[in-house]
Amino acid sequence: MRTSTSSGIWMPIFAGLCASLVSIGLARFAYTPLIPSLIEARWFSANDVVYLGAANLVGYLIGALLGRPTARQLGNKNALRLMMLVVTTAFFACAFPLSVSWFFGWRLLSGIAGGAIMVLVAATVLPHVPAARKGLASGAIFLGIGLGIAGSGTLVPPLLSLGLQATWLGLGALALVLSALSWFGWPDDFAHLPMTHEATGAEPTPRAVYLLFAQYAFMAAGLVPAMVFLVDYVARGLGAGAHTGALIWVMYGLGAIVGPVSYGFLADHLGARAGIRMVLVVQAVALGLLAVSHSFLALALLAVILGSFPPGIVPLALARVHELVPEHHGQQIAWSRATVSFATFQALAGFAYSALFNASGGQHTLLFMFAAGAIVIALLLEYAVKWLPAAAEPRRCTN
Incomplete structure (x- = not known):
């Protein structure tokens, strides 16, 4: 097993940062500020544009399910490289709106790549990072x-001045550059030890872990409206x-830049469980205020919080998994299942909110209130953890 030196840690971390930037940061979130322009330019109807946004969320679920099987066939490093190339190709393909099905297919593929990367990236990079720096590395990724x-x-507003097609091509060019820069930064795969049924099933999963899966799922449902509709709410709704x-x-x-670092700070100093509780209270309040706020300063502050x-919730939930599951292989399995749970509710919520948006005649505030309700359930x-038997909580924690 090769251990990264202090000087060699940063290339794998940089590769992980590039992967999350391209596959989630750009592939999913660059679509949001494009929604008004896609409608105004008549590339697609308003209803189609909303459902095309949900295609990426469905792909994310598929990718979360396929990530580990793909890595077993190709190795983590090659799987991550392949997924980044898929996202890059999808950007270029979306520059040509040949049909709704064409666009849907490429948005779906970009989501598949994003889900696979989310499952694999931490498991690929963090084993090469010394224990004392895992928190920093997770936040950086x-x-x-x-x-x-x-x-x-x-980037999107100046690119839009050149046209929608130029915008998609520009995003593709950026994704291509980042894929190239990270290509040789991925660490070598560790030799996998044979997985026996005894090794994987000797210790049952604590009930608190399943509770975390459910909680993470409702967090996903709560973040979708602001993630997808915020720009359209401000631009057209208001x-x-x-x-x-x-x-x-x-x-x-x-x-979003502040989130991973600040939430990681909460996990380190308050513990992941207390940090999650605090964050959920703040998010529920922010979503409720978003539904009734109209001033620019209020919207700007709420946008930062949301x-x-x-x-931010990703490293916080990952820290909670590490608290609940001490064994490394069990952590990988639990994180994969947590990502699938998140992706499932995110995809379902994407279509549900899209249907609600269309059925309500474009009432954004209704979506934000439903999102606040999902956060309250989380x-x-x-x-509810306090009502579980004592055995449900782990007796030892691994940071």
Whole structure:
């Protein structure tokens, strides 16, 4: 087994950051500020544009299920390289709106790649990082999501001045550059020890882990409306225009940059469980306020708070998995299942919110209230841990 030296840690971390930036930060979140332009340019109808956004979420679920099987066939390093190439190709393909099915297919593929990367990236990079730096490394990897969100808010408006096709081509070019820069940064795969039924099933999964899966699922349902509809809400719903919508999205991106680091800080100093509880309270309040706020300053502040949640909750939930499951292989399995749970509810929520949006005649505030309800349910599940038998909580924790 090769251990990374202090000077050699950063290339794998940088590769992981590039992967989360391209596959989630850009592939998913760059679509949000494009929604008004896609509608106004008549590439697709308003209803189609909303459902095309949900295609990426469905792909994310498929990718979360296929990530580990793909890695077993190709190795983690090659699987991650392949997924980044798939996302890059999807950007270029979306520059040509040949049909709704064509666009849906490529958005679906980009989501598949994103889900696979989310399952594999931490498991590929963190084993090569000394224990004392795993928290920093995890935050740095998922910081790529926040950088992608912020980058989409700053890059998309000037690219749109060149046209929608140029915007997709520009995003593809950026993804290609980042894929090339990270190509040789991935660490070699560790030799896999044979997995026996005794090794994988000797210790049952604590009930608190299943509770975390459910909680993580409702978090996913709660983050979708702001993630998908925030710019459209500001630009069209409030009539503030695309420029103001883009500025609010930049603030959302700033929150996404701060999220992984600040949430990791909470996990380190308060513990993952207390950190999750605090974050959920803040998010529920923010979503409720978003439904009734109209001033730019209020929307900007709420955008920062809400933007911190999608990338920030990932290292926080991963820290909770590590608290509950001491054994390394068990952590990988639990994190994969948590990602599938998250992706399932995210995909279902994507279509449910899209249907609700169309059925309500474009009522954004209704979506935000439902999202706040989902966050409240996640918070109630957090308190439900105290009702579990004592054996459900682990007797030892591994940071």
